[in-house]
Amino acid sequence: MSAKVLIANRGAVVPRVIESCRRLELGVAVVHSDADAEGAWLDLADDVHALGGEAPADSYLSIPKLLEAAAATGATAVHPGYGFLSENPAFASAVRAAGLCFIGPDARWLEAMGHKTEARRLMAGQGMPMGASSGLLGPDAAEARAAAAAIGYPVLVKPAQGGGGIGMLAAHDAAELDKALERARTMAARSFGSAEIYLERLMERPRHVEFQILADGRGGAVCLSERDCSLQRRHQKVIEEAPAPGLDRAEVTALGDRIAGMLGSLGYDNLGTVEMLWEEGAGFAFLEVNTRLQVEHAVTEEVTGTDIVAAQIRLALGEPLDQVLPRRPEVRGHAVQARIYAEDPVRFLPSAGRLSRFKTPVAEAVRVYTGYREGGRVTPFYDPLVAKVIARGATRDEALDRLDGALAGFVVEGIKTNIPFLRRAIGHPAFRAGRVHTGLTPEILASGRQPPEKNIPRGIPQKKRGDVPWPTQ
Amino acid sequence: MADTVIRSEIAGKVWKIEVPAGGRVAADDPILILESMKMEIPVNAPVDGTVTEILVAEGDTVAEDQILARIG
Numbered sequence: 230m231s232a233k234v235l236i237a238n239r240g241a242v243v244p245r246v247i248e249s250c251r252r253l254e255l256g257v258a259v260v261h262s263d264a265d266a267e268g269a270w271l272d273l274a275d276d277v278h279a280l281g282g283e284a285p286a287d288s289y290l291s292i293p294k295l296l297e298a299a300a301a302t303g304a305t306a307v308h309p310g311y312g313f314l315s316e317n318p319a320f321a322s323a324v325r326a327a328g329l330c331f332i333g334p335d336a337r338w339l340e341a342m343g344h345k346t347e348a349r350r351l352m353a354g355q356g357m358p359m360g361a362s363s364g365l366l367g368p369d370a371a372e373a374r375a376a377a378a379a380i381g382y383p384v385l386v387k388p389a390q391g392g393g394g395i396g397m398l399a400a401h402d403a404a405e406l407d408k409a410l411e412r413a414r415t416m417a418a419r420s421f422g423s424a425e426i427y428l429e430r431l432m433e434r435p436r437h438v439e440f441q442i443l444a445d446g447r448g449g450a451v452c453l454s455e456r457d458c459s460l461q462r463r464h465q466k467v468i469e470e471a472p473a474p475g476l477d478r479a480e481v482t483a484l485g486d487r488i489a490g491m492l493g494s495l496g497y498d499n500l501g502t503v504e505m506l507w508e509e510g511a512g513f514a515f516l517e518v519n520t521r522l523q524v525e526h527a528v529t530e531e532v533t534g535t536d537i538v539a540a541q542i543r544l545a546l547g548e549p550l551d552q553v554l555p556r557r558p559e560v561r562g563h564a565v566q567a568r569i570y571a572e573d574p575v576r577f578l579p580s581a582g583r584l585s586r587f588k589t590p591v592a593e594a595v596r597v598y599t600g601y602r603e604g605g606r607v608t609p610f611y612d613p614l615v616a617k618v619i620a621r622g623a624t625r626d627e628a629l630d631r632l633d634g635a636l637a638g639f640v641v642e643g644i645k646t647n648i649p650f651l652r653r654a655i656g657h658p659a660f661r662a663g664r665v666h667t668g669l670t671p672e673i674l675a676s677g678r679q680p681p682e683k684n685i686p687r688g689i690p691q692k693k694r695g696d697v698p699w700p701t702q
Numbered sequence: 703m704a705d706t707v708i709r710s711e712i713a714g715k716v717w718k719i720e721v722p723a724g725g726r727v728a729a730d731d732p733i734l735i736l737e738s739m740k741m742e743i744p745v746n747a748p749v750d751g752t753v754t755e756i757l758v759a760e761g762d763t764v765a766e767d768q769i770l771a772r773i774g
Contacts, residue, residue: 393740395740395742572739579712579713579738579741579743580712581713581714581738581739581766609737609738609739610739612739612740613740
């Protein structure tokens, strides 16, 4: 296999993709904006290309600049990471039109699954469990009110081409709905270039459970494992784990296999994540298909011993699934990831600044990814993810204890982070018992429990670079 | 009585001014919406009153602690 991969992204995903490229002995080129001139990933690549600009539109969202970077660095493939242009069909098409390999699903899947109501229609046709929803709403408020009444309040107003929780607003009655419609349309138009919105039934205390799929576009598809990503703030995930605690293993495994079968029969390719909501008594309901690598992919890697990024690259380069993954891996042990955000740990307000001190922990069965280093600037231009830390254990408790120890081992000065919240969450009795749901965050904040003081082991030898934390397939 | 000063708690950008100078606000009404780290952060009025001054424009970059508006 021979390729040089341009990573069209920034931050923590870049070192992660580089890790797999190195394992596959592929060349790597990276990019950066002016605001990221001190990015920690710049030292890890064979070639570095400056995009200029600070705002995303002038840098990581500029298709011409990224194609120019690919040409300048001699890249033959492009990994889009997550966020930015990772699910943009125009970008995938432009990459392929330039004669390069796009490491992700075909542009037609980015198009189809990126449109939420189209994705619902496609997956419902495959027999996917669905919750109540409306079609696309026109400008007539009466139509929206009738649709909401048919679904039953409370409802969630959602952008049809959205993501990341942006523009999602709850409405508990018709008056709230009228306000939410206007605001959601404005936010959707501004964030996604489309004011299309629709309604879904709002589950009040659901769990967010998602299924990691690999597929080769020739009918081959496999579900590696499910993940629980219920602990969120502002509709964005904070702590994710695999497997999902407390669910019926046989039921979840069977659903994962069914979902893989659905995507396989559609001819879906590369990788994807099928996001579902689960509610006691109601079971599973489809949310959306994410047509990219997920921030939380590593928890699935840890419990299945699979390098998902390497698999993604090999599939994109044309290998069939049965060669990339000769058998479906068993799920063993437990893994949990925490996202360290640059924000106030109580109100979650963004916190920008210079990292006057920044040290990440090194510990057994713990992985840390960051795009920052000491002295670097955390700016308001990009998302607040400073680092992600993943811990594995034979049991859920062991994984959580290791994660807590790792979080305690971070030294971050110059900005605020959510680490105190993360440690409080991990220690919260409901979370510890696996009673997670998407509304748990306010309960954790209200609990006021301080994280337990622990003696964190020091002086653990640094892993050698290139040391593989899981067996390669 | 002196006007109440509204300061930015974060570094970011002014996305939308909800209430112009001269507009009436009730406590907890959003006066303007800031954008930072891909999040929208409403800046709410701490008290009932009239917005006497808006010191920023939509699209402006603001620093933490910068004065955004005054309410009288």
